[in-house]
Amino acid sequence: MALAESILLASKFRGCLVAPVKPYTDDTAMTKCIAESLLEHKKLDASDLAKRFVKEYFSDPRRGYGANVVDVFRKLRTQKFVDPFGPAREQFEGSGSYGNGAAMRVSPVALFCHDSYDELVSMARVSAEVTHANHLGFNGAVLQAIAVHQSLHLNAKEGLDVTSFVLDLITKMAAIEKDDEGLGLEDPTPYQTQLKHVKELLDRGDGVEDAEVVRQLGNNVAALFSVPTAIYCFLRAQEDIEGIKTDNPFRRTLQYAISLGGDTDTIASMAGAIAGAYYGHGAISEALQRHCELLSEVVKYAEDLYVLVAAQSNVPP
Incomplete structure (x- = not known):
């Protein structure tokens, strides 16, 4: 259960490193919508998910939502959810969004599909397509879900082989991106390319400047x-990082993600979800948790997901 809690908790640390309590933003708002929908329906229901996203936004719009996803929400409400995927497919003259909004919220799917990798890939994609119809958008959500899923199946006490972790991701994305090879893309395997860059940077150890990480990975x-x-x-945060003074690898992950600049909130949220799945709830200090709005509710979502998954697997919770 500690791992289950940490997956959702990790998405809450956007802006939570300084007191007082900081409000959650769209990362957590949409993550909890997915958790609630999975708990109620015990499957991924795209129509229900679309309704929850829309209701969450219009009841509390000041959570940092991007203008493009808000446009999708408005269209979904206008067409009364007849086609939960239609508005996303209309975005950007029919090409769909390639943003990271689907990836930032996908962590509950990784827990729900703990025992079924094939279901994980399918469900992560469908959860993304409600708002992100571009293959780069939904494949990004799939990759994030796979990374969290891999972490869930590892034991932090045994240490992590970072090279094997990346190679496993490359192999899995090869099967997923195979479907894109006939689209005439300049690079039909972009996520594999990026993951290879990740491996190259890791192979070089601590001699890589932040500017080069940003140039290579974005x-x-x-x-x-x-x-x-x-x-x-x-x-990278499996080991000490120059300039980041903490012995806690979970916190080091967040601080390093923030130090790279750019879309720090969502990148730290995604990195935190992977780290949380790996290290477990115990790695997240109480002092850090106290800064986060909706903490007890998010922990409850995770606990309930854990119990649901255990029951479906006939494993004692």
Whole structure:
């Protein structure tokens, strides 16, 4: 259960490093919508998810939502959710959004699909397509879900082979990006390319300047240039990082992600979700947790997801 809690808790640390309590933003707002929907329906229901996203936004719009996703929400409400994927497919003249908004919220899917990798990939993509119809957008969410899923199945006490972690991701993304090879793209395997850059940077150890990390991996709102960056932050923070003074690897992950600049909130949220799944709830200090709005509710979502998954697997919680 500690791991379950930490997946959702990690998404709450956007802006929570300084007292007093900081309000959660769209990262957590949409993450909790996915958790609530999974708990109620015990499956991914795209129509229900769309309704929850819209209701959450219009009841509390000041959480930092981007203008493009708000446009999707308005169209969903106008068409009364007849087609939960239609408005997203209309975005950007039909090309869809390639942003990281679907990846930042996908962590509950990784927990829900703990025992089924194939279901994980399918569900992560569908959860993304409600707002992100571009292959770079939904594949970014799939990659993030896979990274969290991998972390859930590892034991932090045994240590992490960062090279194996990345190679496993490359292998899994090869199967996913195979579907894109016939689209005539300049690079039909962009996430594999980015993950190879992650491996190259890790192989060089602590001699890599932050500016080079940003140049190679990116730090903006595009999923392609932020999800691999979040994965790198988690893996790089397995060891001490110059200029970051903490012995806590979970906190080191967050601080390093923030230090790279750019879309710091969402990259740190995604890196934190991966780290939380790996290290567990116990790695998140109480002092840090006290800064976060909605803490007890988020922990409850995670606990309930854990119990649901355990029951479906016939494993005692």
